[in-house]
Amino acid sequence: MIKAGIIGATGYAGAELVRILSAHKEVKIEWYGSKSYIDQNYADIYRNMFELVEDVCRADDIRELSKRVDVIFTATPQGYLASLLDDEILSRVKIVDLSADYRIKEVSVYEKWYGLTHGSPQYLSEAVYGLCEINREKIKAARLVANPGCYTTCSILTAYPLIKEGLIDPDTLIIDAKSGVSGAGRGAKTANLFCEVNENVKAYAVATHRHTPEIEEQLGIAARRKITVSFTPHLIPMNRGILITAYASLVRGKDQSLPSWRKLREVYERYYGKERFIRLLPEGVCPESRWVEGSNFVDIGFQIDERTARVVLMGALDNLVKGAAGQAVQNMNLLFGLSETEGLLSVPLFP
Amino acid sequence: MIKAGIIGATGYAGAELVRILSAHKEVKIEWYGSKSYIDQNYADIYRNMFELVEDVCRADDIRELSKRVDVIFTATPQGYLASLLDDEILSRVKIVDLSADYRIKEVSVYEKWYGLTHGSPQYLSEAVYGLCEINREKIKAARLVANPGCYTTCSILTAYPLIKEGLIDPDTLIIDAKSGVSGAGRGAKTANLFCEVNENVKAYAVATHRHTPEIEEQLGIAARRKITVSFTPHLIPMNRGILITAYASLVRGKDQSLPSWRKLREVYERYYGKERFIRLLPEGVCPESRWVEGSNFVDIGFQIDERTARVVLMGALDNLVKGAAGQAVQNMNLLFGLSETEGLLSVPLFP
């Protein structure tokens, strides 16, 4: 049995880790870390776990924890892990970091967008960006995995093959994202009260959202050059789910013709045809967040708009699963040589 | 492997059977019956099952089906199974009927509340009322199980021990039930459109809901006499979940004292202490539908109101799981001698 510790187990992403790991055959959770609920029964905080989890919450002591477990998940605010990580800890355990601390390779970019001084930039080069479908082999060999953000996972997986193959112009890429409210976390903020969010839709962090540089860095790697994208997140009244709608100009062939739906589809199949967690939808079918709720799937579809010579790409995932805890467990499975799908095959819940 | 057929696989309860059974280790679904979608891909109707179910929908031919499978689930309108069932079918397969056809033992009561002539009353005495926690041993020996209704499962399990032990006066029992909209089915009715249900709460079928006689019959068995209860269902804007709030006058002891919370709790523990799917909540904690969503749990709590000498009983379940498909699978597990919890241990999904 792999012994796991969770730092930040009482946030929504942490709670989703608990839900998934408690059904995982090869893992036992040894430590439910929490800043706010120390010594309280975990199941008193999340009553869905009543009679399923007997443990109490413990302090977020990563050094102590590193002596007791094989893997640590950090579902913590930005800056937490970077400020504490050292060789001693890394020599003992593998770490899957759900925060942004090691996602962005360029420390100046991180520091600019997050307004923080990075506490341990020496680990940036070692950390592997944990997008399993793209970096699978590197992850298997890693000690430190930077688990991607929810918007970024959805955005990158949806656009990656077409950018890698030069079928769309990266500089025309515009990503309009819609997210359920669980992405905003469990902090008691007026802005996330039921009555403030229900019957409402809004954009936020326009032109300034921190997932932007993460998307740009990863898609830039695919494009083999620096790229700049427009990314706009929106908050909509539902618990779970992200849909991204992305727009890009198609690159015409030598004869000035637009690539066909079939051709783009073949590219997607080449990249994702064997991926268990990516579902490529048939022509004419749009992804919907409800069809992936509670699962680790990403559903991808697209539509060519000949009038504008653009393609409209769409991707949907559950922000707490493939966008956070599910992907973290997928990374852990890779780190420990388990079946990549172990614990992650739950069927989407509808309605 | 047990071969299963579902008649009515494209309604919400049928789809939940598909979701649960597709993760059940001992079962293979052989037949996705549907009246409306014959020959269409099942996963085109329920896209959460995309790449998980490859089959097409087939006609609802129960006779043909009975030759091919070991168990049939009928998630069909009232009257369907009663009009078709015969000895030949029953000699071949076990049946878990999610409709009301065999729930009520008194045929006149069924015919009055449902406005139907019962097509095969000869099987009423054989049919076992499939409330596993109460009729477990009978179910194991049955061929035909009448799977209880969603409201009734919640109401009966919540009130049963106190009525059986004579701690509340059954004739004072008033059940006020609140349900999510999936209980209303997938039929295209104006009344169930998003805009009609959202931002609304209403009672319906006041004093006339068909689950009333089912509750009365089963709780009457517990009370060892005929009883009459008030039952009022309400529709509230959420997908899944039922909460019942029940009121009853406590029976005073010989010294005219009211029973204590502790005493009632001991009774509940005697009945349900070992039940995996019933969770008895601590004092002061009220059940909430969110904590059981997607699971087969029933959460039960209660509060004594000394001022009125009443007890307020509360029970919560997921209407599609313990209130329909989950309980049906629990019944199937009993019918075939499997572990009762097989396929039913998924952790409640929150948020």
Next chain:
Amino acid sequence: MIKAGIIGATGYAGAELVRILSAHKEVKIEWYGSKSYIDQNYADIYRNMFELVEDVCRADDIRELSKRVDVIFTATPQGYLASLLDDEILSRVKIVDLSADYRIKEVSVYEKWYGLTHGSPQYLSEAVYGLCEINREKIKAARLVANPGCYTTCSILTAYPLIKEGLIDPDTLIIDAKSGVSGAGRGAKTANLFCEVNENVKAYAVATHRHTPEIEEQLGIAARRKITVSFTPHLIPMNRGILITAYASLVRGKDQSLPSWRKLREVYERYYGKERFIRLLPEGVCPESRWVEGSNFVDIGFQIDERTARVVLMGALDNLVKGAAGQAVQNMNLLFGLSETEGLLSVPLFP
């Protein structure tokens, strides 16, 4: 023009006062009091008022305020007004208090249920309970009006005629109430976050909710004796609206017959037939919160259950309008001799 001041203008009830008064022809709001947002633009807090309200929020200084306005609305926590009110203030302005401070006449009952020492019990006898349909004439002559609670308005108006006329047994009265989330206020509490409330239903404050003694006192006046009722509030995922479902045993006639629907209806008509804000629904029609949203209406319906000899009473209102700010304005209209419906005739918004 009547000059009005609002203390607590940045809570949901205060904001609803602003919405209603800003369309009221005879009133000008002079003072937007707020504890949390002093000196901020009111329209920055509630952007629906952008370009409609130009003022900034001011401190909650009731003494200063009493010199500047004709009427003060206090949409404040319990205990606030009671601790500050004195003869000087009352000599200058009329007050409509949306808190509970002067609703309950027995000071010991108030102090027990609210856990507060009442700061000015000397005004309890003067204060008029502001349920306009019942206390209209007293309100017209008052200086201090205790605006009823949301649950209580709905409960009392629904049950009042039948209790007054002795048609139901008050001691059998059980009120099961369902409320939207705006009733919980705009405070930043985890329990009221979108993800905690959405897809959920729960009871709360079972047997201990503070609106209980208020209901008992007022309905006890109708019954001409002390009565005790069961009252259970529930939180459901919608912004606005309350539905109460009340159960009571019908009092049989001398011939042991139950009163007919028609007879009860005639009683309701006698009491409410001319009331503009009470709508008596036809037989077979249940109130729904959506039909009163945004309006000052209370919709009332009922159903006789002959099997149990009970009547099921149902009432629906908008908790922020007739349950709070609308009723407060209705009281103000009476206090100042205006048309009772002035500013309150907005049509319910659906969907």
Next chain:
Amino acid sequence: MIKAGIIGATGYAGAELVRILSAHKEVKIEWYGSKSYIDQNYADIYRNMFELVEDVCRADDIRELSKRVDVIFTATPQGYLASLLDDEILSRVKIVDLSADYRIKEVSVYEKWYGLTHGSPQYLSEAVYGLCEINREKIKAARLVANPGCYTTCSILTAYPLIKEGLIDPDTLIIDAKSGVSGAGRGAKTANLFCEVNENVKAYAVATHRHTPEIEEQLGIAARRKITVSFTPHLIPMNRGILITAYASLVRGKDQSLPSWRKLREVYERYYGKERFIRLLPEGVCPESRWVEGSNFVDIGFQIDERTARVVLMGALDNLVKGAAGQAVQNMNLLFGLSETEGLLSVPLFP
């Protein structure tokens, strides 16, 4: 008093016309037309109107109706009005058509996108596109007003000044729209059931939505040339409200500098500074649908993204008010020389 008739009074847009007109001082509704509910009480279909509307629904007979009223609103499916309109009708009444029949001037474009043969193209040149803020003077002189679509009103008003002034490149314009479900109408379709829409977000009609050519035609007039835009609508789980997020490349000045926020704002003010129903938000504030719910306002904001040299435009309105019935009444006010805001000043309802 102006006598008004509504054809299609029992759809959501028709019901909103009833709501608004019933509070309009200069109008009396003479005819509640309906295809589905002839001879039924209107208030039985929309119970919010109980005791407010006493009339019954009548057949959709436009010829008969034209003899009895001064203005007809047609809230009908596409093709209805075009197939019936003639000189006789137009000689008697003014018409505000909420369908698309006369919105698009090029008949071939209409016929291609709508898949219909236009029944009376002879009136296309006479019909005035009823976007009041842009075509005010023409509307005043018209007999036949083509009331704009909900998405189009929001899209055009938001982008118009910047396109007219050449500050953005029209061919880079991408409009990503999010709508509540009432825009889908009251027809009983499975896709619009509560459980299908709740907890879901999806794009639909990608690259094929019929509002696209309407946007292109009107913004093309502003650009003084043909333009092509990307338009993608999304359905989100709320009753009312549209938010559009639009992306466009800024046109650089002669010195290659990007225009400043201040400069764009001045342009908006020049166009809309005196418009009562357009609210230009301060820098850094994004429109949200909740702040306009139930009102005729359009809230507009924008953010410059220097990294991509794009501007992100955002507009929010209530699809049933400014996006349909409110704008129709605004057009009627212009047609009859009334104050343009009459009946349209209701304050947005929040929460």
